[in-house]
Amino acid sequence: MENVVIIGSGCAGLTAAIYSARANLKPVVLDGNEPGGQLSLTTHVENFPGFPDGIMGPELIANMRKQAEKFGAEFKAGAVTEVDLSKRPFKVTFGKETIETKTLIIAAGASARLLGLKGERELIGRGVSTCATCDGYFFRGKPIAVVGGGDSAMEEANFLSRYASKVYLIHRRNEFRASKIMIDRAKANPKIEFITPAIVETIHAPEGLVTGITLANPDTQEKRELTLDGVFVAIGHIPNTAVFRGKLDADENGYLLAKHGSLTKIPGVFIAGDVQDHRYRQAITAAGSGCMAAIDAEKFLEGHNHA
Numbered sequence: 001m002e003n004v005v006i007i008g009s010g011c012a013g014l015t016a017a018i019y020s021a022r023a024n025l026k027p028v029v030l031d032g033n034e035p036g037g038q039l040s041l042t043t044h045v046e047n048f049p050g051f052p053d054g055i056m057g058p059e060l061i062a063n064m065r066k067q068a069e070k071f072g073a074e075f076k077a078g079a080v081t082e083v084d085l086s087k088r089p090f091k092v093t094f095g096k097e098t099i100e101t102k103t104l105i106i107a108a109g110a111s112a113r114l115l116g117l118k119g120e121r122e123l124i125g126r127g128v129s130t131c132a133t134c135d136g137y138f139f140r141g142k143p144i145a146v147v148g149g150g151d152s153a154m155e156e157a158n159f160l161s162r163y164a165s166k167v168y169l170i171h172r173r174n175e176f177r178a179s180k181i182m183i184d185r186a187k188a189n190p191k192i193e194f195i196t197p198a199i200v201e202t203i204h205a206p207e208g209l210v211t212g213i214t215l216a217n218p219d220t221q222e223k224r225e226l227t228l229d230g231v232f233v234a235i236g237h238i239p240n241t242a243v244f245r246g247k248l249d250a251d252e253n254g255y256l257l258a259k260h261g262s263l264t265k266i267p268g269v270f271i272a273g274d275v276q277d278h279r280y281r282q283a284i285t286a287a288g289s290g291c292m293a294a295i296d297a298e299k300f301l302e303g304h305n306h307a
Helices: 011-022 037-041 057-070 132-139 151-160 180-187 283-303
Strands: 002-007 028-030 074-076 080-084 090-094 097-106 110-112 143-147 166-170 192-195 199-204 212-216 223-227 230-233 237-239 269-271
Touching: 002 011, 002 090, 002 283, 011 028, 011 037, 011 057, 011 097, 011 283, 037 057, 037 110, 057 074, 097 283, 132 151, 132 230, 143 151, 143 223, 151 166, 151 180, 180 192, 269 283
Parallel strands: 002 028, 002 097, 028 074, 097 269, 143 166, 143 230, 166 192
Antiparallel strands: 080 090, 090 097, 110 237, 199 212, 212 223
């Protein structure tokens, strides 16, 4: 019987592990599908406080993990396949193992949707990005593309125009899901050029860094080559919450909803990080919410004389 089980080992999960381990709760952290979360796919992190020269994403995650282990957190590999939240203790199944826990912190993160192109995932951090606020700064004075048709694509294109010499906004249709105000703002930006309808067919990176893309018009099949240094994929995120469907409150996109702070409708179940945050999605906000969830879990255990 565990005091605290934490699902997910990104910024939120690891911060929750540090706090609950320091509170002597001996948390068990389940690594999940993407150990280390999205930061493990990021190269240089320049906006995490305390690192004036920046730090590599995987190194930041490794340091957090080491810190959690130092205070007594235990790590187990494997993705969660089943949870029973109908009564306490809660049951969590991962791999071939099931564990029981008095409290549960869900920090399973969200995965960025990718285009599904050959070599795309391997080029993350080498010219392909899913986070404008994380990586825009690295493309100062360079031409880039943003792929997507929603509000976040328009927002990212506008944000990136601060740095890039040119932003191509590429969408497979002539119509956009984005709101009119966001489209108008992007169209009024002299640095942004709309290319529609167009599909990215190939990302070129002959020496491991993005140098350009091949576009195809889905109606005419006409091809077009663009020379650029970065491709920002802004076609949404998928929260890793399928296993909790019907068990916890969620919005229409699957993001979990808290009643207050990190508390869910089930006493003893807490949420942190990108499973409940589709707005900020930053390492620092994920870490902050992991801290909140750990403190809430500790208070819950104190109130139930379980710790």
